[in-house]
Amino acid sequence: MLRTHKVNAMIQALEKPKSAADKITVYSDRTWEQFKHIQKGLEGSPGVRLSFYEGVVEVFMPGQPHEIFKTIIGSLLEAFFLHWRIRVVPTGSITQEQEGVASAEADESYCFGEAKPIPDLSIEVIFTSGSATKLNRYQALGVPEVWFWEDGVFTLHRLGENGYTRIYKSQIPELANLDLDLLAKCVLAGEIDWLEAVLTFREAIS
Secondary structure, eight states: OHHHHHHHHHHHHOOOOSOOOOEEEEEOSOOHHHHHHHHHHTTTOTTOEEEEETTEEEEEEOOHHHHHHHHHHHHHHHHHHHHTTOOEEEOTTOEEEETTTEEEEOSEEEEESSOOSSOSEEEEEOSSSOHHHHHHHHHHHTOSEEEEEETTEEEEEEEETTEEEEESSOOSGGGTTOOHHHHHHHHHHHTTOHHHHHHHHHHHHO
């Protein structure tokens, strides 16, 4: 309980970063072949993530706040997986592709049970606009569930016959016990004190 109060106080004191510092360069009217050339040319470039959909190539370089939230989310989910002994393959920012159609690199991604070409869950931290475009891209890839972290809130989307539908609880069976409000609260607190946030989360799910 003391940890929970401390986390609440940390969140109240939190200020939104003045600059997200993410850098995005967009190239339009590009073919898949041109995208692959760009991809090859940027091999080995640290921190650079690429995406392609409907002729648009995005070259994304995340800033420090982006990477902090990405890492906190991953740490908390891994604590959840360990506590409930969930068999999961954390695939991070691995490239997800449908040849000639779409390519994306999520902030975090997970396959449940065993490794798969396309993960069961992709998570993105968003400091800029573009969530609708990202959903279209993930729909083309066939990712079953996508989460966005934006403005201190998780928004969840589940893929169906007619595209993604907004949901308020994960439909992945292994995540049935996950309290999203608790997760969001600890993600926010983690920007101030990662250790305290993770310990609070572990204590709450025990």
